Amino acid sequence: MHYVTVEGLTKSYGTKPLFRDISFHIEEGDKIALVALNGSGKSTLLKIILGKESPDEGKVWIHKDVNVVMLEQQADFDLSKNVLENIFDHSNPILNAIKEYEALTDEEAPEPDHEALAAAITKMDELNAWHFDSKVKQILGKLNIHRLDQPIGSLSGGQQKRVALAKVLIDIGFEHKHVLLIMDEPTNHLDVSMIEWLENYLDQERVTLLLVTHDRYFLDSVCNEVMELDQEQLFIYKGDYENYLEKKAAREESDKASVEKARNVYRKELEWMRKQPKARTTKSKSRQDNFYEVKAKATTRIQDQQLELNVKMTRLGGKILELKKVYKSYGELSILKGFDYTFKKGERVGVVGKNGVGKSTFINMLLGKEEPDSGKINVGETIVFGDYSQEGLVIKEDVRVIEFVKNIAENFPLADGTKVSAAQFLELFLFPAEKQYTYISKLSGGEKRRLHLLSILFRNPNFLVLDEPTNDLDLPTLSILESFLQEYQGCIIIVSHDRYFMDKLVDHLFVFEGQGQIRDYPGNYTQYREWEKEEEKRKTQAQKEVKPVPDSTKAVTQAPEKGKKMSFKEKRELEMLEQAIEKLEGEKKEIENELSCGNLPFEKIAPLTTRMGEILELLDEKSIRWLELSEIEG
Structure with missing residues (x-):
């Protein structure tokens, strides 16, 4: 079924065009990822589809039977x-x-x-x-x-x-x-187990999906098509994230080759134009008209819109950071119990664990924002922290982007020994001249995050603390940030639920297991998850193999333990399970009779076989639950 048609859509803000004459279709069952640099118009396009904004040109058609539902960044509660x-x-x-x-x-x-x-x-x-x-x-x-x-x-x-x-x-x-689900960064604030569950849920529900996300594992698992807004145009790639990267690279190479060819033709045509007499024949006028088309193509600027990170790092001394017998708790919640660790040069540590186990408190203690209950945290004299926190930019009043950066410093030293001005440094972070005079309040969420990153690196840190750094950053910026961090010589601590980001950057993990227990796991996040799943399987298998031996002496002298009292809700659930199991058994018998009659038309066999499989699965599931409740009932 055809859900949405977008034709010839154009939208600008002031003199800045976001996209021109873009068209696409959404069919039932499509799972589409929308990617672009922050500020390129992703959110605007979603609002136009929802009817919250109007395009300058073009139209959006949505099937009358389709309901559009959106998960926005800021919930309206x-x-x-x-x-x-x-x-x-x-x-x-x-x-x-x-x-x-x-x-x-x-x-x-x-x-x-x-x-x-x-x-x-x-x-x-x-x-x-x-x-x-x-x-x-x-x-x-x-x-x-x-x-x-x-x-x-x-x-x-x-x-x-x-x-x-x-x-x-x-x-x-x-x-x-018929529902089109639009999701804007759905994995923000979810831990990994929640993200994995959401991946499976969206796959099982067979929803039609338009998704904006920075989580590349999530994108790769859920989506079967990628749409990219780039330089005011829309490019569509069928397939997964890996296919998108390959096809995009091929397109960019083709664009460069096409422009280079046009430039060669342009040089020849320019020489011919200069030799032409003023009097024009029909033939020469046609060639002159063609010249201007070639010129437009030849002077096309292939914008390599990539964040450039080439920053100087403050010298790192011998002593980095040392934690000795550190204890910390809030009421009954224990975060650290006698934690000892000494950081080494160039160390890259990932911090993971469920929400609420104390990861942010741990980071705040390292940065000196919170004090431990006991123990010592010794910071080396040469350490300059770069705190890239979830809170984002902190500004006293709304200022222009250029004013904000100049308040930090007028010039910035690069790793190669040269210096650049605040304006030039902003351009390296994809803030062109016209954008630099925009008020910070007018920036998109991703642009604010990019500016926050700039303000951190402007101070030449040698120990980066990144708390959920991937939230609201676009995929191109994330790719460059990863490349920079891979070459970075200082220490890095990363708190993140972005599995792809963690896998590329960390050497080992601090796993917060709760109640003050921290496991130092030697490997990246995917390796840890695989180990964790294997451990769960091993424990489950061990529990099945251990069979309690009855104690005959206790049986004589001790009265049997009274069963747990069932709640009203559990009693009701047990009754309903019995009814459901009886109904499923009846349907199963009917299908068995139909399949065994021998004269069933071929086109009816497949759906009955499929339904039989579903019934058997439901019976297994409900029978297990019935047994659990029956044991409680005693």
């Missing part, structure tokens, strides 16, 4: 309401029933009124909403959203982003069949 009320803000009978049921059965909520709970369960039964409730629980659980009665305004930015993601995923589950 009602801060006076709680998490549950913000997630279920639609007036949909099934959603309303689930909202009422979840409010009554929330673990943090007080004991519910039994009549109200019985009425809520009856309504769930009438609307057959239990399947949807199960999906809602999965989404909320995987995104670590549990306190549904918590005011949305009391949550951190990262927590709000996860609630916004949950809301979007729940909404598309209740929409009619």
Whole structure:
């Protein structure tokens, strides 16, 4: 099915064109990644598709049966309401029933009124909403959203982003069949297990997707097409991220060759034009007209729009950074328990762990922003930290880009011994002259991040601390940043959920496992995840192999342990499982009878076989859960 058609779209801001005469189509099942340099118009294009902005020229056609849903960078929540009320803000009978049921059965909520709970369960039964409730629980659980009665305004930015993601995923589950899901940086503020779950979820749901992301593993796993905005044009590449890189490189080589050929023709034609008499024949006029077309092509500037990082590093002395018996905790949350470590020259450490285990606190202690409860953190005299934090730029008042940089320094030393002015340094960071006089508040999120990076490197640090550095940076900038960091001679600490970025740069990991335990793992992130999965398999296998031996003496002298009391909710779930299993067994028997009759048309065999596989999977899943609940019932 044809979802969206974009034809001849042109958009400018003032004198700056974002894109000219671009066209593309979105078909059902497409999973498209939109990539471009920050400030090239990605967000504007998404807003035009959503109908929030109008193009200067061109049109957007969306099929009347298609609903467009977007996960934006900044969620528009009602801060006076709680998490549950913000997630279920639609007036949909099934959603309303689930909202009422979840409010009554929330673990943090007080004991519910039994009549109200019985009425809520009856309504769930009438609307057959239990399947949807199960999906809602999965989404909320995987995104670590549990306190549904918590005011949305009391949550951190990262927590709000996860609630916004949950809301979007729940909404598309209740929409009619045809949904175009637009996601702007969906992996920001998610830990790796959440990102991996989201990859699988989007694949299973078979949604039609238009995605802006810096996470290249996520892009590669989810998307089957890449659209790139580059120098006001749109280029479309079918296939994965690797294919996009190969085809883009080939296109750029072809463009350079085409311009070089035009320049050779231009030189010859220019010589001919200068020799021409003033009187024009028809033939010479045609050649002169063609000359101007060749000239336009020959004078095309192949803009190699790449961030150039060529910075000087402050000399690094013998003593770097030393932690001795460091303890830190907040209430019952232990972050460090007697942590010892001595950093060496050129060390590259990744810091990973689930949200809330103390990674940011650890970084703040290294930077001197927080004090340990006990122990010592000794910083070498020559150390100059470069703190590239999630908070971003801190400015007292809105200023122009050039003023902000000049307030740091007028000139900047490069690694080759030369100096450049503040304006020239800005150009190296893809801020052309006209952009340098823009107020910082008018920059895109990615441009602000790029300016923040510039302000860090301007101070010539020799110990870089990068806290989620890939958030909001575009892919071309990330590629150059990675190349720079690979050649960087100083120390680097990276806190990031970007697996691709970590894999390219770190030598080993500090894994925050919780309760003050930190594992020093020798390898990159992917190697650690593979090791972790193998460990989980090994532990599961060991538990299966260990069979408890009954103690006959205890059996005589000790009364059997009383089974755990089932909750009302669990009893209801057990009843529903029994009904569902009975229904599935009946359907299975019907299909077996049809398949064994011997006169079934060929075109009916395939769908029945597929359905039989689905039924067997459901029976296995529900039978395991039935056994778990039966054991509780005792």
